Every structure is written in C-alpha cells, then in structure tokens.
Amino acid sequence: MHFFDYKNRKLYCEGLPIEEIAQRVGTPFYLYSYHTLVRHFTVFNQAFDRIPHLVCYSVKANSNIALIRLFVGLGAGMDVVSGGELYRAINGGADPKKIVFSGVGKGNDEIEYALKSGILMFNVESSQELQAINDVAGRIGEKAPIGIRVNPDIDPKTHPYISTGLKKNKFGIDIRMAPKAYQLASELPNLQIIGIDCHIGSQLVEVEPIVEALRKLKRLVEELRKEGKEILYLDLGGGLGITYEDEEPPQPVEYASNILEEIKEFDCTLILEPGRVIVGNAGVLVTRVLYTKENEVKKFIIVDAGMNDLVRPSYYGSFHQILPVTQETREEIVADVVGPVCESSDFLARDRKIERLRPGDLVAVMSAGAYGFSMSTNYNSRRRVAEVLVRDDRMYVIRHRESYEDLIRGEEIPDFLVNPQE
Numbered sequence: 001m002h003f004f005d006y007k008n009r010k011l012y013c014e015g016l017p018i019e020e021i022a023q024r025v026g027t028p029f030y031l032y033s034y035h036t037l038v039r040h041f042t043v044f045n046q047a048f049d050r051i052p053h054l055v056c057y058s059v060k061a062n063s064n065i066a067l068i069r070l071f072v073g074l075g076a077g078m079d080v081v082s083g084g085e086l087y088r089a090i091n092g093g094a095d096p097k098k099i100v101f102s103g104v105g106k107g108n109d110e111i112e113y114a115l116k117s118g119i120l121m122f123n124v125e126s127s128q129e130l131q132a133i134n135d136v137a138g139r140i141g142e143k144a145p146i147g148i149r150v151n152p153d154i155d156p157k158t159h160p161y162i163s164t165g166l167k168k169n170k171f172g173i174d175i176r177m178a179p180k181a182y183q184l185a186s187e188l189p190n191l192q193i194i195g196i197d198c199h200i201g202s203q204l205v206e207v208e209p210i211v212e213a214l215r216k217l218k219r220l221v222e223e224l225r226k227e228g229k230e231i232l233y234l235d236l237g238g239g240l241g242i243t244y245e246d247e248e249p250p251q252p253v254e255y256a257s258n259i260l261e262e263i264k265e266f267d268c269t270l271i272l273e274p275g276r277v278i279v280g281n282a283g284v285l286v287t288r289v290l291y292t293k294e295n296e297v298k299k300f301i302i303v304d305a306g307m308n309d310l311v312r313p314s315y316y317g318s319f320h321q322i323l324p325v326t327q328e329t330r331e332e333i334v335a336d337v338v339g340p341v342c343e344s345s346d347f348l349a350r351d352r353k354i355e356r357l358r359p360g361d362l363v364a365v366m367s368a369g370a371y372g373f374s375m376s377t378n379y380n381s382r383r384r385v386a387e388v389l390v391r392d393d394r395m396y397v398i399r400h401r402e403s404y405e406d407l408i409r410g411e412e413i414p415d416f417l418v419n420p421q422e
C-alpha cells in the first residue's frame, strides 16, 4: 500500500504531481510519502499490540533524520549499527533508552559513545566484543546492558548477500556456543545481561524461517533462565520483505500473529527491527531521461540517476518497477535503463518492457525508499541527490542536493604539492 498514484495520467505523490516537484528541486531526487510512512509504521506496530513490545526502526534502511523524527513521534525506538547511525538517531530525537546497537564490528569509540548516550542494549556478536564492551564500560565507570546476537543457522531463503543467519555468515555467535558466551558475559564485571537477539536476513517472503529462529531462541532462553540469567528482551531483528515485482510476503498482521502465537506465554519484551517494510514502498527515485540510443541488439534509455544513487539493481540484481511520470500512449519496447556512471554494471533495469521514452521524460523508480539513498555514494564524483518528503499537497526538502564544494569537503592538498620547490 502506498500513496503514489496516477490522476489524469500524471503520477502523484499524495496530493502533489511529481512533475511539479521535479521542476522545483531538479533531478534526480528521492521522494517519500508521509502518509505511507505513517501507515506502514502504525500497521506494523499495532500488529504486536497484544504483548509488550518495542519497534526499533532500522536506521540503515533510510537514515534521514526527518524520517527518524517522524517514527520517533509514533513511539519508535531505533536499531543502529554504527556511531554515525547513533548520532543520527539522537539528532532525530530518539530516546536513547529505546536504542539497540547491533553490528559485527563495533569500535571502542562507538562503544563509549553508546554507553555515554545511555542506550537500551548492545547486541553483541562475538566473545571478543563482550570483552571490549566490558573494558570500555569499566574505564568510564558504566555498566553495559547487553544481549547476545545468536546465529541460529537458519536459511531465510533470500538473496545470499542479505542472508545473515547461516553459520557461514559473519553475523552473531553460533547458537551452540551462545551459552558459553552468556557465561563469559555473566563473569565480566561491567556487563549486565538483559537480552537475546537474532536477525536472520532481509527481504524475507516466508514467515517459517523467522518462527523457526524464534523457537530456537526460546529454547536457549529457557536454558539461560534456569542458570539464573535474566532475559528481559527478546530481539527478533527485522527482515520482513516487500513487493518489488511479484513477491507475496506475509502482511505485517500475518507475520505478527505467527510470532505472537509462539511468544504469547513467554515473559519478555519483544523487540523488532524492521527497516524495508516500513520505508521501502514509501519512497521512489525520480530521474529524467537524458538520451536514448540503440543498435541492432540493444536499446538503451540513459537517465540522470545511476548506480551511485540506487545500487540495488547492480549489486543484488534486484527489480524495481519503472513508471513514467506522465502516461503517454506510446509503443512498448524492450530496453536497458542505464545511468551515467562509467561502469557496465550501471543499470536500473535490464531488458525491461517499457514504453518508448524520449529525452526530457521523467520516470519514477518505484520501491526505492529502503537501501536507496542510504546506500548511495559519490562514485564518479557525482553529488548525492536531494530528498523530498510530501505530506498531502506540501513538499519539504529533507536533504539538499550536494554541491561541488561538498564533494571535496575534508580533502587537502599537502604543501609540498602546492609549492614543489620548497
């Protein structure tokens, strides 16, 4: 469900024609629908209403502080994976007591920052990390609240790059080794065990793998509780998928009811870390056709957004629907929609059936709200694009297009290169 629809052959975001927004901010740009974001978060959150729970929005999916603030206003906590994301969460107004810190390689500086911020819980991914958190906490006189991220060795049946809960993945501590890690944690003086965590992968289109992971975690928690270890929070991670093309992931209510069925008698607060399902279909990337060209084997539509702006198609081979911002009745062709970046892997769609576009036409690359801007780069020294939020018939620029000055900010030419004679 989203609020990007055609009215009189023009594509709108809520009450505003996308063409009008493009005239005002230029292209390319990311565009988010406020009411879609609110609806996705609310539906997901309410689906778990029957039990004590905390929805920690996964900042990596889309880290703009305006979106963080929007979710904070709806009661969200945050799931962060770096000091930078923690900084964003705090600047977006998140309550530190609702922030969980995941990630396989937290540095000492990040650990210290999180401790001083007073976060809810570190999701710890190795025994050495337990030690490191203990050391930093001891040095600054804090007690660190921790849960262990368990790797349950479950196939989430998703793209290998976004599968995280298999033994061969770098994430978490093997579930059979977890009791030993908890024992170590209980012996370290500056740690306080409060939870358990797992995240088995992203873009999950089936609910069984997550239920299986939950069952494994429950068994482990029962074992830990018998040893007197207190597990107050069970964090199931994120991962619920969305429809990009023809996938049929479970709806949040169905996803939740399967989880609730398993956990209803289990005395703990459930934490969830959704990202994609909240923001994915609430955002599009708007881009303009620069040129078209063809030879005897291929037709190309060259647009002004590239793989640096939206890497998912070239990185994961993922599908994004591409819609004309103004519907014409032109013949359909099969073409590659490609960007300006100097890589053959710079494409937004390959062999796509699409109406014949002309230079100057605008298109919307759909379902680009998650892992779109947040994975964008400056490759080819391309400026990162603007981000716009629409609410009803008003638009708000929530990130300005980068300038050329932004591109070289922080760079320096050493003196010996400026004055080679000296």
Ligand SMILES: Cc1ncc(COP(=O)(O)O)c(C=O)c1O
Pocket: 058, 060, 061, 079, 102, 103, 199, 201, 202, 203, 237, 238, 239, 240, 273, 274, 275, 276, 277, 370
């Ligand atoms: C630890 C953790 N939590 C949550 C998420 C969010 O996943 P998704 O956007 O699929 O909901 C991720 C994504 O990779 C993750 O690594």
